[in-house]
Amino acid sequence: MRRFAFVLLLAGLLPLSAHAVEMGEDGLHKEPWLALTFKDMAEDLQTANDDGRRLAIIFEQRGCIYCRKMHEEVFSDPKIRDYIEQNFMVVQMNLFGDEEVTDFDGEALPEKEMAKRWGVVFTPTMLFMPKEVPDGGTAAQAAVEILPGAFGKGTTMSMLRWVNEELYEGEEHFQKYHARRFMEEEQAQ
Structure with missing residues (x-):
């Protein structure tokens, strides 16, 4: 009887364990909100705009402990x-992948070469696109913000809001915005 009670207790604790994230054959974490596209940046931007969302690109790699942390904890x-889900269309790219990506200027390269072109050297890295990209530019040149690395929930949420609400157009620097939001949330508790 004790053994049965112990098993029931363990079964009840399972939902409290870390968020299990599906892994793809490419070794990257797969979330339901990741968009499956042909990785044509101009088309993806148009789709995001048509849906009333912002385009974000996230680079990850197989075995990335920081990517796992972002998926499981953030x-x-x-x-x-x-x-x-409500505000972003997120396209996942593999830092060492071979799938073709077409940049805003029409240049088509494998993911790993596009990562070099855009200066992405660490995972995870998120590039946030404006609603309109000037002709002839690259995603890296057009990005309104780049979030290099794994950050906690507060910083990540601040960046998502910062981009979605276009606060980068204002005078307040992101770091000051984030610190102010943190203090406001602390005082509200």
């Missing part, structure tokens, strides 16, 4: 997950 938060 993207699993219902507030962050819901905010992404």
